[in-house]
Amino acid sequence: MNRSELRDQLASQILGGELDLTSAEVVEKGGLTLDAGERLWRALGFPDTGDSVAYGDADVRAVKIVAASIEHGVLDELTAFRMTRALGHTMSRLADWQVSTLVEQVEHDVEGGKSGSRLEAAIELATNAAPGFEELILYVWRRHLAAAASRIEALGAADEELLSTVMTVGFADLSRFTSLANGLDDAALATLVEDFETRCADIVTAHGGRVIKTLGDAVLFVCDDAVEGTRTSLDLVRQIGTRSELPDIRVGLATGSVISRLGDVFGPPVNLAARLSHVARSNRVLIDEGTALYLDDEFDMRTLPPRPLRGFGNLSPITVSERRGFFRTD
Incomplete structure (x- = not known):
């Protein structure tokens, strides 16, 4: 079997069938207009394919699912397309991640004689x-x-905006990453990034x-409360700053009202956390006043001199550390 035939077999195996329909034929069978x-x-x-044959029965079933959800009033059209956009964005990243991860396995199988x-x-x-x-x-x-x-339900039915809530946002980044990356080959850089993210x-x-x-x-992360975020x-x-195979780390932490949408978070605490991480010393955590208000004797805090933070004017970051000898009972 030649490469072209193998490539077609791989596509057919992944997609679950042959591709023998154009986009116009798919939407007609699925119950949507060509524009929709x-x-x-x-x-x-997915890119526009014009009159090319690029779809199959699985695509028809997908179109029918979207068309039926709109027709039967399960989802309005705006919500349906926002849901599909979320799926497309997430699955595209997942597919790229999976394929890049499997490359090493594929190479190993070929080199070991398991596959030709x-x-x-x-x-x-x-x-x-x-x-x-x-x-x-x-x-x-x-x-x-x-x-x-469960997170949405916990906010309470009385909330006017269920997607907006108070949480603690953290932004952790590696110190001097650019200069380090310039001295690594592609494989070593990929290993470092994967190790850090994992x-x-x-x-x-x-x-x-x-x-x-x-x-x-x-890495951008969120916690439900300031104590656990700290x-x-x-x-x-x-755990990361003390590892010899990884660079030092800096963390910024801010607490306040955050909007959750499209799998991301937005709001002043997100931006402030990033700004604080950028001015933090290596292997240090800087927090804002909003976070400090929720902390207790478990932590030592020291207010630093004011400094300009882009978009926030002159602010006094607060450095935080775990109090020596403090015993947690939880």
């Missing part, structure tokens, strides 16, 4: 591993959906927080 269909493809992150080529190794993985991971994706999504619904995610999650996004040399930040410094 094009909006759907773009929302999902990269395409054959990819087909083997798509055949044997994909079904189980597809079920795992659905499971993880349901678990996170239940957790997100360790940050594990620490934040262990403290009950959530990683909102990663930016290579930085504990998380100090733990990040303790």
Whole structure:
């Protein structure tokens, strides 16, 4: 089997069928107008294909799901397309992440003689591993959906804006990352970034927080309260800043009203946390007054001289550390 045939087999294996329809044929079979269909493809992150044959029965079923949800009043059109845009954005990143992760496995299989080529190794993985991971994706999504619904419910039905709440935002970034990255090859840089992001995610999650996004040399996370956010930040410094294979770390922490939308968070605390991390010394945590108000004798705090923070004027950051000899009872 030549490369072209193997490539078609891989696509068919992943997509679950042959591609024999144009976009116009798909939307007609699925029950959407051509204009709505094009909006759907773009929302999902797929380019316009014109009259090219690029779709199959799975695409028809997807269009029918969206069309039925709008027609039966389950979702209004705006909400339906916002939901699909969220899916497209998230799944695109997930697919890139999965493929880049699997490259090492594919190379190993080829070098070890398990597969004759990269395409054959990819087909083997798509055949044997994909079904189980597809079920795992659905499971993880349901678990996170239940957790997100619980967070919203906990805010209380009296809240006028359920997507806006007070939380503590943390921004952790690596010190002198640019100069370090310039001296590493691609493989070493990728390993460093993955190690940093993985360790940050594990620490934040262990403290009950959530990683909102990663930016290579930085991680944005949120916690429900300032005390746990501060504990998380100090733990990040303790576990990452002391590792010889990773650069030093700086953390900024701010507390206030934050809007959650499209899987991201927005508001002054987000920007302030980033500004504080940028002026923090290596392996230090800086917090704002809003965070300091919630902290108790567990922490030592010292107010620093005022300094200009872009967008916030002159502010006095507060350095925080764990009080020596303090014994936690929780």
